[in-house]
Amino acid sequence: MLKVINHQLYSGNRIRELQLRRPPVNAFDIDLLQRLHSGIEQAVEDGIGAIVVSAHGASFSAGMDVKLSVNMNREKISELFQALGDVTLAVGKSPIPVAFAINGNCLGAGAVFSLFADFRIMSRQASFGITEVRGGMTLGKHVFAALSRILGPHRAQEFIMEAKVIQAERALELGIVDRLEANHLLVSRALAWCDRVLKLPSKAMLETRSLCREDLHEVLAYFEEKNQKARVDDWFDSKLNTTITKVLKT
Template sequence: MIDIIPHGEHIVEFRLAAPPVNAMDVASLRALNGAFSDAAAAGRQGVILSGVPGIFSSGIDVIALLDGDAAAVRDYWTEVFTLAARMALAPMPVVAAIGGHCVAAGTLLALFSDYRIMARGDWGIGLNEVRAGVTLPDCFQLALRRAVGPLGAERMLVSGSLLDPARALALGLVDELAAPDEVVARARDKLLSLLALPRHAMLSTRAIARADLRDAFADVDALPVAAFVDAFLEPRTQAALRQVAGAIKRKLQGPRPDAGVARPAGAAAAIPA
């Protein structure tokens, strides 16, 4: 699920807390959607999105999805697209505090944030959906192109590669590196620096700068949820996902349940999307 942690009057932290790899089930997605809605209603001026030490998020809960029926799959992906829209349209800046591995849908959450701070260390970050037979729709690919440019996004998406923190910083996938125990504090400092600016000018400038992302998600009903779900349920995709699910189960049944978050290669096996 998620932990909601206030940082003073104006900033709130949403911490993903679903051990061992912070995979997001439908309850976590609903909780995040509700938390963003509540933060906007309460007039919060900044959000920190974080994980647990060593892992931000491994992405979707692929095992639960494969065990569910078509209706459950539709419900799940509706929550994912809705969360992306909430973040794209968020009235306040969001800073991702990435304390470790950040894979697939975890990377999408980071990309929809305004600013990304990642922990130094032996972590992996990226969108590796293609390795599990999943094709990201253009509205999600847009978020990556905004960060790393069209050619960088193409190479990352087509290969499904994960980057170490230094490479992610060099390409613009993350904006800053920090010591693992300082990531959340740096995220709070970043938000405080934004909130110290003239508020009307900061928010209106932010709205202009994020107009492409906002426009892509302005009409939630027009998002390609149905087409994505159909592709997700396609037999070839399901077969690839079952291979990934088998790898996850083997890791979780091993002598070290946290082995899947020990290095980028392990994170790549942990989650497809």
């Protein structure tokens, strides 16, 4: 499900890689989400300097496992949404830098999580899309805010409202990812970025990072306080279920 790899660099900096391993496309179920959340929190507790989130296989993540979740009862759906929120908060509020090494298609929840990271590096063959609207799901204010930091409000609205999926070159042009790289070099380049920022004076780097991310923290505080009940109610709406069923059949 989740492989934990510790990297001790020549510089002495400690970086932890959290590698998604849920074949065939690393779709998120409750277990994987909870493991990822715990992995991020544990890295902080262990005094790790930075985190790299990577994935095994041809896809980074296809997003939430809709095929599994469509048959869940209300209690399980509530648990799933809680787990999705926990990962978003763990990435967005992490006190240490987080990099995403995106090796393949990065859709839905996987794409959303990456927006809250400090650094995104992507394979030249990968694609990126926040596709929830295609499945009839409404996105939260926090997603729009995170994407607006990169694209500006108008382009962010267009991107998420139309559920666009773009290729790696376009993602780089828009600034959604910071760099493109060959697949086999993704993790090493992400580690190099982490090492570079960790070589800076720690207190100054971390305090400046926190200052630059204050807007994200504010919108995440709003997200954290928001009751998940409305999202659960939406999930069991008959129109949403009909839309999801149609998507699964295509």
